[in-house]
Amino acid sequence: MSSQADSLRQAHGRTRSSFMRREAIEGFLCITPWLIGFVLFIAGPMLASVWLAMTDYEILLPIHFVGLDNFAKLGQDQLFWKSLWNTAVYTGLYVPLHLITALMAALLLNVRARGIQVYRVIFYVPSIMPAVATAFLWMWIFNPNYGLANGLLDLVGLPPQKWLFDETLAKPSFVIMALWGLGSAMLVFLAGLQGVDPLLYEAADIDGANFWTKFWQITLPMLTPVLFFNLIIGIIGSFQVFTTAYIATNGGPNNATLFYVLYIYNQGWKFAKMGYASALAWILFIIVLLLTLVQFKVANRWVYYETEKAK
């Protein structure tokens, strides 16, 4: 591209540096809206929240700088640990199940059957529905007295459950809710599946491999980049679960579904303790960052990129 640009500059009869300067200015102008937005709504707030986290700001009250007090308070805060635990359990339940179901769905939807497009649409649509609406829908499905969930249990002769009102079942109920939205991860897996070289499968067929061998030795290894991607996105997403919890249980029963972002919301907007909420938010950021970094490190061991250079 540089030679083309150079010939362009010669065609214009301008000196190289003035053209380049013009290009640089115009380039900066193009990204100026984004730059302004970045400073105003990302970098600025991030710096501000570091400062905020070290104050006891409560909106209508006078503000005091309290240093690392908020972080000390965190350690004693039962709800902090509870909400962190809730979120970790939820993530630990949801992410593996989500990856497995999305992968299975993708395998299923990869066959060349008639009307496969219709099936793909059916699997994908739930994932684009508004979270508010699906939260209400599943609240109703999980209704302990009249809901579909207990109706289905009744059909197979199992006793009805309290679902969202049961301390032990509440988080799994949320997991079920979230699993319904496997559509977008499934599409990513599907794309990955369709990118696997069919020659590999043919070679395996010649060697007499059965389905399972082909799956474990070819499909899964070739899918590891996509798997890694969905893993990261899945974890980052599930750590920030908010809307469904706010609508369906508002943290109950007995704080069993008080997820971390919901807790931050309560502190910041219900109790107006913005300083404390900022400290909480930064803890979340650090946790997510660490988790992501660890995964990237570990990824070298298990992710196979086809274009990998020999080490």
Next chain:
Amino acid sequence: MSEAKSMASPASSAGMVTADKFYQRASVRHALYITVMQILLLACSAVMLIPFVWLISTSLKIRGTEFTFPPVWIPRPAVWENYYTAFFASGLPFTRFLLNTTIITVASMVGTLFSSSLAGFGFARMRFPGRDKLFLLVLSTLMLPEIVTQIPSYLLFRLFGWIDTFLPLIVPTFLGGSAFNIFLFRQFFMSIPYELDEAARIDGAGTMQIYWRVIMPLSKPVLSTVAIFTFLASWNSFMGPLIYLNSLENMTLAVGLRAFQGLRGTEWNLMMAAAAVMMAPVLVVFFVAQRYFIQGIVTTGFGGR
């Protein structure tokens, strides 16, 4: 499969009946495989669709009759008036919510399409110092949990006096929008041959003219994809409107639905009808623009979030 059979015939006619039988069995096995797959597909699709069916089923029940156990699937009679009641006679200004949501969504789409395509264009076509590092910065913002910036942003908007207006939800989209939209645009623009730019420059076009007259008309796929994702993000968004929109007249469908729960908490038939009304436009948009949805997901791996 048929070639395999015809290949087998000479062999069988030479007396190797076993080879013929092998291919016959293989085609039977294949048919069995396809049938099993079809059954699985049907079964799993049914499972995915059940919540929707239950949604509609409940929404058509007469008040009080949704409280039956075991669950009734087909309500008799089917009360389509519930939709009217939920929307117009609920005690909440749902038409207003719809209007607000539409305004915010359309404005967000315009803002994003403009600023993200411009930024993508800058990163794809222009050369300026620090360009690639800045692009890495753009990408890194994807990993940032929203809540970290939301608290100070809220306070900033409070300073501007923008609380309880649409501005906090719209203005940021005009200032760069989301990182993956910029990413999408950049990737797409990089696939457009530079010769077109060159030809335009030789004809005397300035950079903005190239952007507007050369690149944009060729970008329908990525424009559609980003438009759809922005539509989804805005229409479905909850926390933003929850935080910034306080008074009833300014609420969007998302927050309005929540308010509905407060008002008509136990009237599940109406709640389901209202939920269905909020879901419907998303379905319509999806079916109209299916191809670009899939394209966008596969390119970025995101979608609908």
